[in-house]
Amino acid sequence: MPEQVYHNILVQNKTAKVKKNAKKTLIYLLLSIYAVVNIYPIIWMVLNSFKSNIDFAKNPFSFPKEWLVQNYQTAWETARLDVYFLNSLIVSTIAVIFTVFFGALASYFLARISFKWGKYIYSFFIFGMLIPIHATLVPLFLQMKYLGLLNTHVGLVLPYIAFNLPITVFILTSFMKSFPTDIEESAIMDGCGVFRIFWSIILPMTRPALATVIILNFINNWNEFSFALVLINEESLKTLPLGLANFAGQFTTNYGAQMAGLTLAIIPTIIIYMILEEYLVKGMTAGAVKG
């Protein structure tokens, strides 16, 4: 009898195990489908970027018969990608520096110092996250026209700073609020001024949040399209997304080169993402996830 019971338990364990394994397999299967759906468009593009038109038409799904690196050369020369890359780099970098510096300074006062209007000013900044940027395109265009800043990098950098400040202030303020108060106390005893405390104590301590904010700002600016579309018209000043938007038109007959150009444009983003994924994810979900 005891043997029978023992056997039953064994069988039960076995079926439980089989069930568990089946469940795990199903989970992996579903996740793999999700991964393929996510990544296949990019793989499809990269593979076809090496094909000739005929190869692409005949074998859309296989590896290229002959790896045509020439497509990349054609794309680079036709699309002025170097100009766009450089413009994007300049605009994004300058905007990031100012946004983060101004944002950090403001956050320091909002997070670490009590004053009458602090709460309202903070809410005023946060309100900016709700402003749909497209509602500002027309007036901003007219404003820049009036200021003579249309078709300049400065004219593009200013709204980039303005519209990235809310999330920057939000992330930095909540981070700075978590420091204990006694940090500044001894510094004040030593006669340090508020700006000195900001620069040599608070700013270094904020480094992890600064990294998040820098990456987030950079990617936002790097990918930004609407403002660039409205404020920049001149070919030599166009940023990457703006330059690429009219890009397909230049290659109506050469699909391989079109995909090669897009592959080149996507590479920097993917590299940044691979290296700094943690910060980027943190920044982009900061509005929804606390901490």
Place this chain on the structure above:
Amino acid sequence: MHLFIQKKWPILIGLAPALIVYILFAIVPIVISFYYSSMEWDGFTEMKFIGIGNFLEIFSDKIFWQSLKNNLYVVAASIFGQVPIALFFALLLYRKLRGGKFFRTVGFMPVVISTVIISLIWGMMYNSRRGLFNQLLTATGLDEWTQNWLGDPKWAMISVCITIVWQFVGLYLIIFLAALQNIPREIFDAAEIDGASGFKQTIYITLPMIWETIIVAVILCISGSLRTFDLIYVMTSGGPGHATEVMAMYMFDQTFSSTRYGYGSAISLCIFFFSLALIYVSNLILRRKTV
């Protein structure tokens, strides 16, 4: 917690740079669009004050209502597409799973890529002759299912929405994952002892525990969907006909193609108030459910 300082001028200096840029280039545009929205102006000739004339015209403008309807269509697709799909995969992923990191990385990738590039890639995938989808259908013998995805008014909006859903599922996946991982393990242990199955645990424990996050996700969906512009501009420019027209696209067309700055400003304001109202209402409805 907070520091008090006697002098007020350092606070002013600290906040000024951020406040000035933010007010000048994010708040002022909204304010001056009130002014422009009451004008009839083509940008060259004298401005003419017409009061609420522009808003009356919007009210009877069929294309505007069509664009509003399409915007709501995107909102619905985002809420009922992105949120459930993201939640489903987050539930599969949040327990310790080998390779979980890989799926997360792949899942979030579309979020960091420029919308312009995504639109161009998907535009090629939808291409009626050489696109991925029609090639796939032809290869599997489903020739009669092939469509002119972006050129057919019946399919264009659906195709556009699929791309939007694809692009942002990863964002909500990560947001839900973070919320799920914050639920204390003990709750599930207790439920297991009480004999609750995995499915029941999900319905009665997991979902209520992350309800706050689901609300935030829905609100992000709404505000994100109302910003849809880059993708439409690159993929269809609102066409065919006005089948994929959204408010921001229509505003852009009216302002910069038809050079009706006053009318464009009026549409801008409609976008602004409409998105604030929608966020407010959805917040109200969803919060009530929790009580």
